[in-house]
Structures are given as structure tokens and as C-alpha cells.
Amino acid sequence: MTGEMQGYLLYALSLLSLGGIYAILALGLNLQWGMAGLFNAGIAGFFASGAYTAAILGTPPVAGRLGGFDLPMPVTVAAAALFSAAIGWAVGRLCIRLRTDYLAIATIGIAEILRLIVRNEGWLTGGSLGISGIVRPFDGLGPPRADIGYLAVVLGCLVLVYIFVERAGRSPWGRTMRAIRDDERAAAALGKDVDAFRLQAFALGSGIMGGAGALTAYYFRFLSPDATEPLLTTFLVWVMLIAGGSGNNRGAILGAFLVWTLWSSTELVTGRLPADWAANLAYLRVLLIGLLLQVVLQRFAGGILPERARR
Amino acid sequence: MIRVDNLTMRFGGIRAIDDCSLNFAAGRITGLIGPNGAGKSTLFDVVAGGLVPTAGTVRLEGEDVTRLPAFARYRRGLHRTFQIAREFARLTVRENLMVAARGQSGEALAAALFKPGHVREEERAHRERACEVMDFLALTPLADAPAGTLSGGQKKLLELGRALMSPARIILLDEIGAGVNPTLLAQIAGHIRMLNEEGMTFAVIEHDMDFIAGLCDPVIVMAEGRVLVQGPMAEVRADRAVVEAYFGSAA
Numbered sequence A: 001m002t003g004e005m006q007g008y009l010l011y012a013l014s015l016l017s018l019g020g021i022y023a024i025l026a027l028g029l030n031l032q033w034g035m036a037g038l039f040n041a042g043i044a045g046f047f048a049s050g051a052y053t054a055a056i057l058g059t060p061p062v063a064g065r066l067g068g069f070d071l072p073m074p075v076t077v078a079a080a081a082l083f084s085a086a087i088g089w090a091v092g093r094l095c096i097r098l099r100t101d102y103l104a105i106a107t108i109g110i111a112e113i114l115r116l117i118v119r120n121e122g123w124l125t126g127g128s129l130g131i132s133g134i135v136r137p138f139d140g141l142g143p144p145r146a147d148i149g150y151l152a153v154v155l156g157c158l159v160l161v162y163i164f165v166e167r168a169g170r171s172p173w174g175r176t177m178r179a180i181r182d183d184e185r186a187a188a189a190l191g192k193d194v195d196a197f198r199l200q201a202f203a204l205g206s207g208i209m210g211g212a213g214a215l216t217a218y219y220f221r222f223l224s225p226d227a228t229e230p231l232l233t234t235f236l237v238w239v240m241l242i243a244g245g246s247g248n249n250r251g252a253i254l255g256a257f258l259v260w261t262l263w264s265s266t267e268l269v270t271g272r273l274p275a276d277w278a279a280n281l282a283y284l285r286v287l288l289i290g291l292l293l294q295v296v297l298q299r300f301a302g303g304i305l306p307e308r309a310r311r
Numbered sequence B: 001m002i003r004v005d006n007l008t009m010r011f012g013g014i015r016a017i018d019d020c021s022l023n024f025a026a027g028r029i030t031g032l033i034g035p036n037g038a039g040k041s042t043l044f045d046v047v048a049g050g051l052v053p054t055a056g057t058v059r060l061e062g063e064d065v066t067r068l069p070a071f072a073r074y075r076r077g078l079h080r081t082f083q084i085a086r087e088f089a090r091l092t093v094r095e096n097l098m099v100a101a102r103g104q105s106g107e108a109l110a111a112a113l114f115k116p117g118h119v120r121e122e123e124r125a126h127r128e129r130a131c132e133v134m135d136f137l138a139l140t141p142l143a144d145a146p147a148g149t150l151s152g153g154q155k156k157l158l159e160l161g162r163a164l165m166s167p168a169r170i171i172l173l174d175e176i177g178a179g180v181n182p183t184l185l186a187q188i189a190g191h192i193r194m195l196n197e198e199g200m201t202f203a204v205i206e207h208d209m210d211f212i213a214g215l216c217d218p219v220i221v222m223a224e225g226r227v228l229v230q231g232p233m234a235e236v237r238a239d240r241a242v243v244e245a246y247f248g249s250a251a
Helices: A003-035 A043-058 A073-095 A100-120 A145-170 A172-182 A184-189 A194-220 A231-244 A249-271 A275-299 B040-048 B070-075 B093-098 B109-114 B116-136 B152-164 B182-197 B209-215 B233-238 B240-247
Strands: B002-011 B014-024 B029-033 B055-060 B078-080 B170-174 B201-205 B219-223 B226-231
Touching: A003 A043, A003 A145, A003 A172, A003 A194, A003 A231, A003 A249, A043 A073, A043 A100, A043 A194, A043 A231, A073 A100, A073 A194, A145 A172, A145 A194, A145 A249, A145 B109, A172 A184, A172 A194, A172 B093, A172 B109, A172 B116, A184 A194, A184 B070, A231 A249, A231 A275, A249 A275, B002 B040, B014 B040, B014 B055, B014 B226, B029 B040, B029 B182, B029 B209, B040 B078, B040 B170, B040 B201, B070 B078, B093 B116, B093 B152, B109 B116, B116 B152, B152 B170, B152 B182, B182 B201, B182 B209, B209 B233, B219 B233, B219 B240, B226 B233, B226 B240
Parallel strands: B029 B201, B029 B219, B078 B170, B170 B201
Antiparallel strands: B002 B014, B002 B055, B219 B226
């Protein structure tokens, strides 16, 4: 294989791996917003808490920082999902009764608190130095096999999450959740414990986001406080879900791959420009994504794959 | 069955219900009539748990449920329909009915994922019941339509349909006749009577006096948040206070 060919292959593998991780995030948000109508504007917080959980549990000991448990990846990813779900549950206990817009504000607040903890609590998170030395399961194989192996891990996780949210969504549990989303007073009048159902959806969605965070930490083999920046998680994942089709799991996956492809391919362009131009064009990418959302929603009001009626 | 004592519901300066006491007796079909703004639907809201009253108590079969949330009252056998239909807009008509069924172990996520056989059995029964209800209410052609696309009258039928999905002890019907054609309304009245003979208790708000006269005994007339008169329809009709409440006291 020529060097150039391998370069393209690695690029494609990277695109698909990160696209797959975003697809998992979008499925988590779809569980919260698409099914339960819960407006989570703090995706970055749940994502980062999962990423740091996995990084702290999965790396060898380092002086001056908690961690060094060196646990295997399946354990750390599961722990990350559990920890983020627990945070989601705790946040939900406090905020789940709030109306949509207030819940959004509360979740932004939680994500900011988590961001500040990550930046400042060096004994726990490594502060601005971050956490390095995270080893992927197939790293021994060397590129590109290691990357193919990791892509398989990500896609395997995506399939598992997809099967879970689809089966849950088709069950009476999912039907009741969608009923609550459409009219909570009517659902309560039909004996549904609205708060309890919402809390479940919020915690489960947060757990899925935490799992995606863990996969990201392994993907980059390194974790810095940048993981808590809302632009790359909260903002992009919302665009992915809305453009792909809120309420439809396949739409969420499609939107994730589509938007991520667009986002990362513009990086190819901005990466080749002179430095002072590139700095400005970074903002242009955000504008471009906004424009894409406009175009999609003008043509497809419910996203590219809208929610379907179930028979 | 249901007793409210000294109930008051205030919204700002307005007393929608004003020191009202009444009783929906077990095994009866109680009619609730009165001019617009008399407090009838607000009373249903308080009884069903949609609103916590400013003062007074609500009892369901002797138990004080004044502060019990709506979903818990439903689980004690109370079902209410809404005056302005509250359909689940993005669910199909069939799903709207099935979601109302009592006895859904698949609402627990663990059971839904790990006991698929048991849940499937239940779902089959609920689906069959939904088909019967749709047949009765002439909604079968709309079974797979999102409920948000229904007409106003069809949405009212769906409200009623959810009440018919599973046996309840007491059903509060809030103007289910509005926008429903007279032939079907007569059939609905017949069905209510049949369920009542099987032991189900009803309270019915309706503006159609013939519907009330043919179905309800006793009839309670409300005005300005209080009980004005109650008794059999013939007596209520003859009452001077009732005539004045509806038409004013010009005479």
C-alpha cells in the first residue's frame, strides 16, 4: 500500500469511527428529546463525565493524580456509562419537573459546573494537562489494523445501542414515553407516573452519552478539558438529531454521519489555508453547519428521516 | 363513591369553585349541568387530580385523595376524559387506545426487554380490545393515522375510546357529545347505560339536555361554583332557580 493510499484509508477510518461515536451520542439525545421530549442542553457534561471516568479507570498510575487502575476497556466503558447515567439520574431528580426551557437552562448549568471541575481539579482530571497514556484494545497491531479494529469496536457499540433503543422504543415502555412527550397531563390522567418515566429516559440517555465519551477518550488516546467544550458535542449533536430526524433512530444515525462528514471535510479546507485565514474560517464552519440545518429543515420539516407512525 | 366537601378552587381573584359539596353515588350515572363558567370542568379537574384545590377535600371510596397525584387516582379506578380533547398527537389512534389500557407490565423497561413473551401476550389482548373500541366508535379506518390529524369530533371519540379500553370503577365524561353525530351519540348513551348496569359509576358533563335526561339520575345543577339544585331531571327542569341561572332573572 502506498503512503498516500494509507493516508486516505486512515482518514476514512477516522471519519467512520468518530461518526459512529457521534451516532451513539445522537441516539442518546434521541432517547431524551425524540422520545421523551426532554431538552438536554448539557450533552457536553454527560459526555465528558463518561470520558474522564474511562480515562481515570483505564490508565496506568501517574503521580499526583487519582487513578491508575489500568482496567480493561469493556469495564471502563461500562463504568463510564453507569457514572454518567448516575449523574443524569441525580440531575433529573432535581430538574425533571421543570418545563422544557427551564430544563435546558438547568442542564447548561450542570455542564458548566462539570467543565469547571474538569479544568480545576487537577488531582482528579489532570487539569489542563489532561490525561494521556490511554491505550486502545488493538493498538498492538499498528496502523491501519489498529484503526480498523477500533472502528469495529465503535460500530459494535453503535449496533448494541441501536438495538437497545429500538427495542425499548417499540415496547409499551416506549409508547408510554412518547405519550408523555405528546401530552403529559393526559398521560398522568391515564395512570402514567410522568416524572418516573422521564427520569428513566434522562438517565438512560445520559448513560449512552457517557459511553460515547469513553469511546472518544480511547479514540484519541488522550483526554484534555477540550472534551467539555459544548461546540463539538452539545451543538453538533443537536444539529445531527434535528437534521437527521428527531424521533427516528435511523435518522439520528444518518444525521450524525452526514453532519460529521461535512464538519470534518471542511477541516481539510481550513487546514490548508494560511494560519491567519484559518483562524477566521473556523467560525465559518459553524455558519456552514447552521446553513445546512436551514436547508434541510426547509426541505424536510421533520428531518431527513422523520418519525414514522408505528403500526 | 366520590365525595367532595367544602371545595374551593381559586384562580387569582376568581372562585371557579366556591365552597361546593357534592357526591357521585356508586352505581349511578350522575349528570352535571349548568351554564358556561359554572365550574363543572374545574370540578372534574380537582376530582381527577389535575388541580389541587384551594380548600376542601376530595374522597374516593372514603379515602382522602385531595393531594394524591392524578396517576395514582387512575390506579385506584378513576378515569376522566377531557373537555378539550388531549390526544397524543404523534401516536396513532390505535396506540392512543393501547396506551390507555390497564395492566401493562411492558411499561417496566426490564420486563419489556427480558420478558418479551409475557408482554407480547398482554399486547395482543390490548390490541384486540383497541380493535373492538375502534369498531364501536367508527374509528377503524383511522387506526394507523396519527391522532393529531383527526377532526375535533373524532378526537372526542378517541377520548371516550381511551375510557372504554379497560374497566374503571368510575368514569368522568366531560362533554363527550360535542361534535359527535346524533346517531352515534345515541349508541354511546346505550353503551354507557350497559356499562352502568354492569356496575360502573359515571359522572357526565353535557350541554345536550336530552342526552342528560335520558341517561342521568340524579342531575346536579351548578352555577357560579356551587351546587344550585340536585335531583331527578324532571324536578330540576321545573326548578325556578335553574331557569334563572340559565336565562337570567329578568322576570
